[in-house]
Amino acid sequence: MSRWSRSLQRYTVCVGFVCGLCWQVSYANTSIADTGETLDLTETLQITDHPQSLQQLASLNQETALLTPDQQWHLRYLNAWEAMYESDYAKSETLFQDIIRHSSNPIWADRASALLLSQFGITRHYTDAFELANHLTARLPQVTDAKGRFAILLNLSQSLGLAGQTDLAVHYARMAMAVAPAGKGSCYSASSLVQALSNGHRLKLDSPELQQAIDACTAAKVPVYSTDLQLTLVALYLNEGQPRKALALLDQIAPAINVDGYVPNKLEALVNRAQALAVIGNDGSARKVALSVVAMDPSSDWLKDAYEVLYRIEKKQGNTAAALDYHEKFAALDKAYLDDIHARALAYEAVQQHVLAQKLDTEKLSEQNAGLRAQQKLDAKTAEANRLYLVLLLMALGFGALAMFRLKRSQLRFKRLSHLDGLTAIYNRQHFMGEAGRLLYQLEKRRGAACVAIIDLDHFKSINDTHGHAMGDEVLRRVVAACKQHLRTVDLFGRLGGEEFGILLVDCSREQSIAIAERIRAAIEATSVELDSVVVKISTSIGLAFTDAAGYDLRSLCTGADAALYGAKRGGRNCVMAGVEDLAMA
Numbered sequence: 001m002s003r004w005s006r007s008l009q010r011y012t013v014c015v016g017f018v019c020g021l022c023w024q025v026s027y028a029n030t031s032i033a034d035t036g037e038t039l040d041l042t043e044t045l046q047i048t049d050h051p052q053s054l055q056q057l058a059s060l061n062q063e064t065a066l067l068t069p070d071q072q073w074h075l076r077y078l079n080a081w082e083a084m085y086e087s088d089y090a091k092s093e094t095l096f097q098d099i100i101r102h103s104s105n106p107i108w109a110d111r112a113s114a115l116l117l118s119q120f121g122i123t124r125h126y127t128d129a130f131e132l133a134n135h136l137t138a139r140l141p142q143v144t145d146a147k148g149r150f151a152i153l154l155n156l157s158q159s160l161g162l163a164g165q166t167d168l169a170v171h172y173a174r175m176a177m178a179v180a181p182a183g184k185g186s187c188y189s190a191s192s193l194v195q196a197l198s199n200g201h202r203l204k205l206d207s208p209e210l211q212q213a214i215d216a217c218t219a220a221k222v223p224v225y226s227t228d229l230q231l232t233l234v235a236l237y238l239n240e241g242q243p244r245k246a247l248a249l250l251d252q253i254a255p256a257i258n259v260d261g262y263v264p265n266k267l268e269a270l271v272n273r274a275q276a277l278a279v280i281g282n283d284g285s286a287r288k289v290a291l292s293v294v295a296m297d298p299s300s301d302w303l304k305d306a307y308e309v310l311y312r313i314e315k316k317q318g319n320t321a322a323a324l325d326y327h328e329k330f331a332a333l334d335k336a337y338l339d340d341i342h343a344r345a346l347a348y349e350a351v352q353q354h355v356l357a358q359k360l361d362t363e364k365l366s367e368q369n370a371g372l373r374a375q376q377k378l379d380a381k382t383a384e385a386n387r388l389y390l391v392l393l394l395m396a397l398g399f400g401a402l403a404m405f406r407l408k409r410s411q412l413r414f415k416r417l418s419h420l421d422g423l424t425a426i427y428n429r430q431h432f433m434g435e436a437g438r439l440l441y442q443l444e445k446r447r448g449a450a451c452v453a454i455i456d457l458d459h460f461k462s463i464n465d466t467h468g469h470a471m472g473d474e475v476l477r478r479v480v481a482a483c484k485q486h487l488r489t490v491d492l493f494g495r496l497g498g499e500e501f502g503i504l505l506v507d508c509s510r511e512q513s514i515a516i517a518e519r520i521r522a523a524i525e526a527t528s529v530e531l532d533s534v535v536v537k538i539s540t541s542i543g544l545a546f547t548d549a550a551g552y553d554l555r556s557l558c559t560g561a562d563a564a565l566y567g568a569k570r571g572g573r574n575c576v577m578a579g580v581e582d583l584a585m586a
């Protein structure tokens with residue numbers, strides 16, 4: 001028969017030993033005060049002396065207050081193991097999940113995960129098993145706890161073997177062998193390798209792995225495993241058409257099987273014996289052995305093989321009805337068995353597809369995220385560039401505006417300067433004449449009165465000649481200052497040239513104008529100009545012309561004022577001559 005048919009049962013066996021991890025620990029003294037040691041000892045006893053371990057576990061569960069938080073997780077792990085051992089899978093799964101999710105110590109989480117992986121295989125929760133297997137495969141590089149790593153590797157090999165992934169099962173079994181502790185650890189890992197090869201139909205009678213595993217388990221004194229491996233050899237004899245050798249080996253290991261009392265091995269041996277007897281034609285014995293298997297009412301795997309033997313014997317002997325009956329039973333179990341293999345393969349593929357889809361989704365998301373991040377970076381850079389452009393633009397506009405402002409101010413300044421006399425800072429002749437003409441035009445429209453006064457300093461040449469041009473310039477500035485004292489802001493004041501100044505008195509009657517001119521004359525006369533300790537006295541002659549007589553034409557007014565000025569000079573200087581009438585009088 002195929003070793004496949006026994007895989008799940010062997011799976012259970014392996015789990016039972018692996019999770020116990022029966023390291024070489026002495027347990028003579030079971031009343032240890034140190035709770036940490038008690039926990040370790042209890043773990044050992046779970047395999048080597050189960051009744052004793054139950055007592056230890058009960059004591060520990062009553063003294064949880066004495067345990068550290070980490071020891072409490074260890075205790076939960078032992079309780080989970082116990083529940084699984086007792087086939088209370090609902091309870092053990094709850095406990096395992098609690099440890100996996102909430103234990104802060106990865107040692108317990110990893111060991112619990114390894115056991116839960118086993119349990120999922122036993123309970124045929126294949127999807128859960130392969131999902132957990134994927135998780136543990138990814139987690140493996142971080143597992144530093146030797147026991148946890150070993151347990152994970154063994155159970156990965158087991159679960160992947162169940163999925164028909166022989167290469168992976170062999171790979172993890174070899175990894176487990178590489179880290180296996182001497183003794184039982186070597187036996188368990190070597191047996192896992194044999195099982196992986198057997199499940200993948202890669203095991204031959206002369207495969208060195210088989211003998212290596214038998215030697216390891218014999219040396220480690222693990223009789224159940226040794227017997228199981230011998231049964232693997234029996235199956236190979238049967239598969240290769242050597243039933244007598246199979247029977248010989250079964251006879252050889254029969255005493256050990258009885259001593260072990262391990263039911264799966266006992267059933268396996270019986271089924272193999274029935275098959276071998278049937279092949280050699282000993283139908284009566286074969287039927288008897290097969291019926292003994294049926295009587296034990298085992299799980300489907302052995303029952304299926306037993307019914308197959310019975311069906312072939314009845315058919316061979318022409319017992320059609322019995323043959324048909326056995327065939328129906330065999331076919332039903334065989335279908336269930338094939339369905340189970342199919343279910344494992346499907347679950348494995350579904351999980352791989354799911355993982356692949358998740359990976360693709362993750363990659364797609366990563367790509368999208370990368371794209372988004374790149375877009376965000378681009379957007380940020382664009383925004384930054386835009387801000388920069390805006391700042392530059394504003395700066396350019398600012399600078400432009402500033403430049404414009406400066407240019408305008410400069411233009412205005414030049415314009416203003418171009419309107420002013422350089423020495424006295426009052427209007428020059430050109431601007432004075434232009435402004436005077438404009439004002440007179442406005443005055444004419446509203447018939448306002450105005451007066452043009454021309455002021456000419458007396459004997460200015462002699463000041464220059466006597467005291468120099470600097471004194472002459474200073475005199476000119478002081479004269480302007482004196483005139484401004486008596487002018488209103490509406491009046492127009494300009495230097496017409498040399499020592500000659502013009503004034504347009506706006507909205508000023510003849511009398512008011514004469515009075516102002518007289519005050520200006522008096523002020524100039526009163527002015528003493530001192531420069532380098534030299535004091536100069538000055539005077540001025542002023543000629544006036546009025547709009548009420550000369551009209552609003554500037555030229556006429558200037559001519560009139562000039563004529564009046566001429567009169568003032570002729571009249572002895574230092575006086576005001578008002579209009580043509582005065583000139584006529586003069």
Ligand SMILES: Nc1nc2c(ncn2[C@@H]2O[C@H](COP(=O)(O)OP(=O)(O)OP(=O)(O)O)[C@@H](O)[C@H]2O)c(=O)[nH]1
Nearest residue numbers: 457458459460461462464469470472473497498499
């Ligand atoms: N210091 C100085 N002298 C100037 C300036 N502009 C003209 N003058 C001088 O002013 C003098 C004018 O002299 P004149 O035209 O003979 O007149 P005046 O000496 O005042 O004689 P009357 O007008 O007849 O009293 C000349 O000597 C010019 O050189 C100036 O900006 N600064």
